[in-house]
Amino acid sequence: MSTAVDDELWSAIGDPTRRTMIDLLLSDGPGTATSLSRRLPVTRQAVSKHLAVLDRVGLIHAESAGRERHYQVDEAQLARAVAQLSAVGSTWDARLRRIKRIAEAIERNRHTNEGE
Amino acid sequence: MSTAVDDELWSAIGDPTRRTMIDLLLSDGPGTATSLSRRLPVTRQAVSKHLAVLDRVGLIHAESAGRERHYQVDEAQLARAVAQLSAVGSTWDARLRRIKRIAEAIERNRHTNEGE
């Protein structure tokens, strides 16, 4: 049901700091570890580690420019990730609906049998 | 952008073992720490800790029956959680689309100005 690749994606996106970083990179465009750390409640080094994680799973990619290292969201990969997440959501949603249908069926049955 | 409640939900659902547990509870109905641990690659104690986490954020709730403790998914809460997840997904999706639009607009502008 959940593959190793899935788990990597989830753990990458599951972290609140990493999610906020993706938000920032999307809203403000490419950024560096230092620029991101200025808008986050953690140090530059922590941000740097998160960038490494996101880079490793392919959600962002870096580009060196002089002494700076600019990171940018890989749109295609992020879109793929979003699809994976919503897939799990809809699986659960479908199961919830199915359970509800079964419950209602049992309920109906109970009612019709009460008269005997 | 991400509230503390959101983060609790994400960290609850972000763990692969917990996600599988929810899957099992949905597909097989209510279960105990022992019954779940038989279908998972971890020990009963690990499962027990995860159940405690899921219980604390309200995604499942327990019911004592003799020496057993049956856990069950709280459908309403899970539905709410799924909604939260897909909300983040659509936010990113919307931003990706907006960026793409802006990029296209710039591209168009560049082309019209090239003749001057």
Add this chain to the structure above:
DNA sequence: CCTTCGCGCAACCTTTAGTTGCATGTCGCG
């Protein structure tokens, strides 16, 4: 009765998110 089974608690290990401190490389300016 006494064995078995399910559970919770405690101690411990490992990984990961976070910190501080330091060394290195690049930019810009006198």
Add this chain to the structure above:
DNA sequence: CGCGACATGCAACTAAAGGTTGCGCGAAGG
């Protein structure tokens, strides 16, 4: 050119979380 300022990377350390083993206790059941 030389030097200060700044961005980065690397290393060591701490804290929290997922996982394990081991133990003790209460409920079921032969």
